[in-house]
Structure formats: C-alpha cells, structure tokens
Amino acid sequence: MDVAPIVEVLGAHLRFTGDVALDDVDFRMFPGEVHSLMGENGAGKSTLIKAMTGALRLDAGTMRLDGKVVSFSGPAAALHAGISTVYQEVDLLPNLSVAENIMLGREPRRFGHIDWALMRSEAVKALAVMGIDVDPRSPLSSHSLATQQLVAIARAISRDVRVLILDEPTSSLDQDEVSELFRIIRELKARGVAILFVSHFLEQVYEICDRITVLRNGKLIGEYKTTEMLRIDLVQKMLGSDSANLTVIEAREQSPAGPGGRKAVVAARGLGRRGATLPTDLDIFEGELLGVAGLLGSGRSELARLLSGVDISDTGVLTVHGRRRHFRQPRQALREGIAYSTESRKVEGIVAELSVRENITLALQADRGWIRRIPRARQDELSVSWIEALDIRPADAERRAGVLSGGNQQKVLLARLLALAPRVLILDEPTRGIDIGAKVEIQRLIGDLAANGMSVVFISAELEEVLRVGHRILVLRDREIVAVLDPDAVTFEMLLAIVAKADGDD
Amino acid sequence: MTSWLKNLMKKRIMWPVGALVVLILVNVLYRPSFLKITVLDGRFYGSLMDILRNSAPLMLVSLGMCLVIATRGIDLSVGSQMAISGAVALTIISHSPTPNSLATVLGAIGVGVLITLLFGIWNGFLVALLGIQPIIATLVLWLAGRGIALLITGGFITTINSAPYKTIAQGNVLGFPVEFLIGLAAIIVVVLLVRRTALGVLTEAIGINPAASRLAGVRSRGIIWSLYGLSGLLAGVAGILYSSNIMAADSNAAGNGIELDAILAVVLGGTSLAGGKFTLGGTVVGVFIIQTLASTVTFLGVPSANVSVFKAAVVIVVVVSQAPMVRNWFGRQFRSSKTASPTATPVAMERTAA
Secondary structure, three states: OOOOOOEEEEEEEEEEOOEEEEEEEEEEEOOOOEEEEEOOOOOOHHHHHHHHOOOOOOOEEEEEEOOEEEOOOOHHHHHHOOEEEEOOOOOOOOOOEHHHHHOOOOOOEEOOEEOHHHHHHHHHHHHHHHOOOOOOOOEHHHOOHHHHHHHHHHHHHOOOOOEEEEEOOOOOOOHHHHHHHHHHHHHHHHOOOEEEEEOOOHHHHHHHOOEEEEEEOOEEEEEEEHHHOOHHHHHHHHHOOOHHHOOOOOOOOOOOOOOOOOOEEEEEEEEEEOOOEEEEEEEEEOOOEEEEEOOOOOOHHHHHHHHOOOOOOOEEEEEEOOEEEOOOOHHHHHHOOEEEEOOOHHHHOOOOOOEHHHHHHHHHHHHHOOOOOOOHHHHHHHHHHHHHHHOOOOOOOOOEHHHOOHHHHHHHHHHHHHOOOOOEEEEEOOOOOOOHHHHHHHHHHHHHHHHOOOEEEEEOOOHHHHHHHOOEEEEEEOOEEEEEEOOOOOOHHHHHHHHHOOOOOO | OOHHHHHHHHOOOHHHHHHHHHHHHHHHHHOHHHHOOEEEOOEEEOHHHHHHHHOHHHHHHHHHHHHHHHOOOOOOOHHHHHHHHHHHHHHHHHHOOOOOOHHHHHHHHHHHHHHHHHHHHHHHHHHHHOOOOHHHHHHHHHHHHHHHHHHHHOOOOEEOOOHHHHHHHHOEEOOEEHHHHHHHHHHHHHHHHHHOOOHHHHHHHHHHOHHHHHHOOOOHHHHHHHHHHHHHHHHHHHHHHHHHHHOEEOOOOOOOOHHHHHHHHHHHOOOOOOOOOOOHHHHHHHHHHHHHHHHHHHHHOOOHHHHHHHHHHHHHHHHHHHOHHHHHHHHHHHOOHHHOOOOOOOHHHHHHHO
16 A cells, blocks of 8 residues: 555553453554444443543553654644544533534634634534534534534534544434535545544444454454455454354253243333333243343343333333333342343442442342341351352452452452342343453353353353353344344354344345 | 551551641640640540530531532531521520420420431432432522521520530530530441441442442432431531530521531541542541641631631641642652552543543
C-alpha cells in the first residue's frame, strides 16, 4: 500500500488491576478510509479508543500520528492534534444551548467577551453540514436523543478534524438518521478524514466500512478488508473457537436429551419489555443446563434480566413453580430461588471495598435482613468453605475483593449466589475476561450444579462453550429467540450460521 | 522502620488520632493544667472534662451524619431539628402546671424527640422514595425547621424553670456530667446497633456499590430511609441537651451551623464524603478534635473575629494530610527504595475502564 497510515498504534499493552485489557495490540487507520473495530464485550474496543484519545495511558506500546510518535497527556491534547471522538453516551451539556455545546471550549471572543452572534452563525454552519435544522439557541435537552447524538457529531467535525472516532453512534438512531449519518461519513471520507466506526450492527459495518480490525479478550485477531471478509467468518473471529481447552473438559454426561418428564421451574409466556426484549416464550426445566447463544445486542442479557427481576417486564406472564410472579426487584426473584450473576462484575457485581467474606455473605445477609446478623463464626465458616470449594485465590477471606483477579472475583460472585442455594442460577457471561484455567473450572462447576438438580442458564458469547456445556441451546437474535437446539444435533458451524444469520445476505 | 509502626501508619484512624494528640500537646505546652482533673464534692473538674461534656450535642449529630454520609447522602437539617425538639419540649414544660415533675419532663422530651424522628423519616422519604438529591431534600428542612420551631414558641425565646430538665445538661452522676454520659451512651448504642447487627455492612455495601447491592437483594431503600430517621432522632436528643444547657428554647441559635461541624467531624475522622466505608471511631475522634480546637481558641485568647481563621488553618492541615496524594507521598518516604514504585494503574483508571 502506498498510502501511509495517519494513525498507528503498535504493541499496545494495558492492564487494569488484575485484568489484561489490551495485550500487544496493533492498530492503524488510513486517511479517507472508514475502519471498524469489532469485538464482543470486553474485547478491548473501548480501552483502545480511550488510549488513542488520551483518556487512558498505555502501560507499553507506541502511538504514531503522521509517522511521529505521540503521547497525549489527556483528551484535550488529542483533540488539539486533530483526533475527535463521539462517545456512545452523549457527553454534552444538556442544560446549555445547542450552539454553546457545539462551540464549547472554543467560543469565539471579541474584546474578551463571547461573541454570541458569531458563535450562533458558526454553530448554524456546523449544523448545516450535517443537514439538521434546529434552533441553535434552544437548550440541548429539549431535543431527542438522536438529535443530540447528531449535535455531538456536528461538534466533533466542526473542528479541524483529521481522525474521527465514532463509538456506537447509531445505537439510538433510526433508519433515516442512520442513512443521514452515513452520507456525512462519506463526505468526510472524501475530504480525507480517517474514520473509526464502532458498531455491533453488522449490516451497518458492511455498508460503510472499508477495513475491519477484530479484537477478542484484549488480543488482536487480525485486520481485514471488508470486501474480502464473509460475514460468518467475521462473527467466528469475533466469538472465537479456541479448541485448546476442548480436551480439558470431559465429555458431557449423558443426560436425558429431551426435557421429557421434567417439570418447568420457570415458565415465561409472552414475557417482554419495550425496547429490550420482544415477547418471549421460554421454559426452564429442573436440573437442566440451558445454554444461551447470541451476539452482543441480541438481547441475551436483557432476557436474563427480565427473568431475574433486575428489569421489570411490561408484557407477558412469568410463572415460577406454577405460581404467577411479577418481579419488580431482584430481591423478589431471589426469594423465589432465581439468582442472577451479572455480566458486569465491576459495575454491579463486586463490592470492591468490602472483604471477600463480606462479599460472599452479602446476599445471604440481605435475605436475613439487617437485624439478624450472620454470626461472625458462621461468616468465617461460610467464606472459608466457599473459598475452598471454588478455589478462590488468594485464599484470604479478609482481602479486599476489589484487588482479586477477574476470575477470582467471578468466583466470589458465584459463591455469593450459591450460598443462597438457588433453584435457578442465571449466569451472564461468567467466563468473560478470565483466564483459561478459571474458565474450565467454572464450566465444570456449572455441570456439577446441574447434576445436583439446580437449573442453570448459561449465557456466553463463546459458541464453543455454549455448545459444550448446554443440555439445550437457545439462540437469540434481534431481541428474540430464533431457535432452540439440541447440542448433540448441531455443529459449531450450524450454530454460528444461526447466530450470524448467514442466510439471506452474503 | 519496624513493621508495627508501618501497620500503624496504614490505619486510617491514625491520622485523626495523631492530629488530636498534637492538639492536646499544644494545649499542655501552653497550659500545663490542661490534663489535670480535680475532684471537688465528688465531681470531676478540668479542661478535659469540659471538652467531654460540651462535645455531646455535636457527638450525637455527627454519629447520625456519619451513617447518612456512608449511604452517599448528607443531612443538612440536623441543626434545625435541634431547634425543633428544644422548642417542642420547652413549650410543653412551660405550659405544664407541674414543670418540676419528672413525668412532665420525660413526656416533653419524648414528644420532642419523637417529632424530630418523624422529620428524619420525612427526609428519608424524600431521599429514598422520591429519589431527591440528599443535599436538596434536607435543605428543605434546614430552611423550614427554624421557622417551625419559631411557630411552636410563638416567635419568643421560651425559658423555663425545671429542676429535672436542668439536670440533663448540668447535673452529675457518679462524678461525671450527665451530658457527657448521654453522649457516651449514644456512642455505645449506635456502635452496637451498627456493628452487632448487619446494618453497618449493608450500609457500606449500598454506599460503595448501590447497583451490586440491589442485585444481591439488599433493601437499600428501607436502610437509607431508617438512617435518616436515626439522624433526626439523634439531632432531637442533641436539641434537648442544647436547650437544657441554657434552659431556653432559642430557635435561632440552637444548633446553628452544627451540620457543617458534623460533616467536618465525619470527614476529619476519615470517612469519605463519597460514601461507603465509614468509621464511627474516627467520627468520635473528629468530634473531639473540633471541641478541643474550640477550647484551645478560647484559652489562647484568639480574638473572636479571628476564630474562624484559626479553625480553618487547623482544618486545612488535617484535611490536606489525609489527601491521597499526601498520604502516598508520606508512604513513599517511609518505604525502602526497592519497593518504591507503586502500581502502574491508578484507581481512577480502573473506574473509567468499564
């Protein structure tokens, strides 16, 4: 290739306490090209973007801009160098006017005062480029989320931008707004701007992007030309199929294939929530291991959150042990024996500043109420036995849970829920971002639990894993269940095809 | 450096305790009699006894404040609530035909404290149920509370003559001032309430990570609600102490500005305003620092116009010495050069990572 990359990241390496977020990642962007960064949750997309925009500092690795090594002290420095970013969550000031938002930080001045007239006309110019017609004096909060998103983009491109980073810009836009955005992206592309377009909508990626870089678990999988990459191959690269650990797990026990005479513990009929899950029918049987497969954005977590009372359903009926239930709080689901383990350990799982012991006993204590404190001796006994059973390391119950590695934090979370002796355990990506050893242990543990009569719902982005662990496999796409499969009757390739919806395009 | 000293340095509470010790040493330097306690008529006298006695109202208020802050909240209304309980109690006693009967006094105190408990529950309702920001929710009563108190007393400073009521702040039991004993009792009761039950750990869980607590089934709403109630109750008792001290219900002066002193005591004691982990022990030390400071200022004869400047100087020193940057710097000075490099990723990055 004769064109030199405008941005080049080499050997990027970054760790957060315990977890590797980026591991020797190379990445480059060319002028006049739209590049997509693909990967599941925790692949390292956001981390890489933050490193490129100066919001995070790399532990190792270099970044070049126009061939010169740069190191940004902060987002302002990156902005100054011509790298503009529009984040997924609109990071504007809702109580200021549209014009003020667009010109924020570089308000035109005259005699030391802000030149409001010039500011408005500049803002109008920026909005005109985007083809949006709003009053620059109106407060930003008076507009829809989509308009706010477009204003954020107008703000980003109204500067002298050379590299534009769009982190899931389309997640709140409708079809027309998306095509409007794509028109603008093509214009910028023609002007020689390098654009990074992050989205989990494959269709959009294939429509607009020239080049794709795939990350998985913080590692670079590869850089590909969009035209040379089949959709199904892309999905496979994103989800991975490391057969390395295949041999470690013994063959799944022969269990009664069909749920046959078993009772449904949980039954959902038309259960749904506007904007998250389409009305869904689902049965979870006693002692079964239900694998759930689906891409990011397929609604896999949303369904789990409905079943466990984290989110409130607005349609349909949920019955637990034959009784109708409408959960408004996770507490109510826990009372019924339905426990949910979140996919975002750090944000809503671990209570980082409390000890491992306090984390393990938290749900049990909450269940008993604040007055009846679990006696300290019992707490010690409980935490020690769970630390031993799950092999949590370091085996120190008084250690702050926040300093443990991802895999061990996951085990602490599991222990917290298992201490409740739930009847249904819903695990949302319990093996994400943890090392292979811990992964295999957790998979094995899940198998044991189901063998002892617990129903386990196992959500994972790794199809191999779902296929290997599950007794039945549920496939979600576009917020609904599209298939229920017998793992013995499907191959990895078949499952991949259903998940990626390979029919009808390519 | 020996390991026990290192361990001591790591304990957060050592910083406020150190500040208190320094403050006491300064006092001893200037007035050797500072630590002296004399016994007269079977009662203890001395500067230290005065500090212990006078710290009681702030102690009560700060204990409640500490727990509210641990939930990521704040209670600005405590001073106004003190005015309310004093006004209620004294109005009842002054209208009673038997102001000197123990039953009247106990009844008056009961009603006064019950009313602030209800006001505390009102605060909790605004914060926990309606989801109003704590600083705004409690600002309502901060503003309205003194007005309510003035309404109760009819706009006057109600004064009373009641021997049992006077005993609360000015009496002695076993040689100790009753006021001090009430403060001590409050510490014991609150510590037992928080640490012998699971209230403390659940409160910390809510303060550290509300989302995780919800998923674990913690009844955050109920806990936050009751802690505002507790804060109101403690402020009510503090208001009784204050009014007993002057035997008057001065709705404008009672607990004026005490909410800020209480916040300061909590922070000086090492509890973060961001919520989460809290230390009642640290808060108690924080209260003593503030009270000792007040005593020092009076003794050194600092002109009243300069008192706040003097206080500010001490506060700055204590607060700055607790800042993470300064603490880390101190830590590095004490550590050997081999282990000097701290972890490469600061906490801030962990938060932004998500």
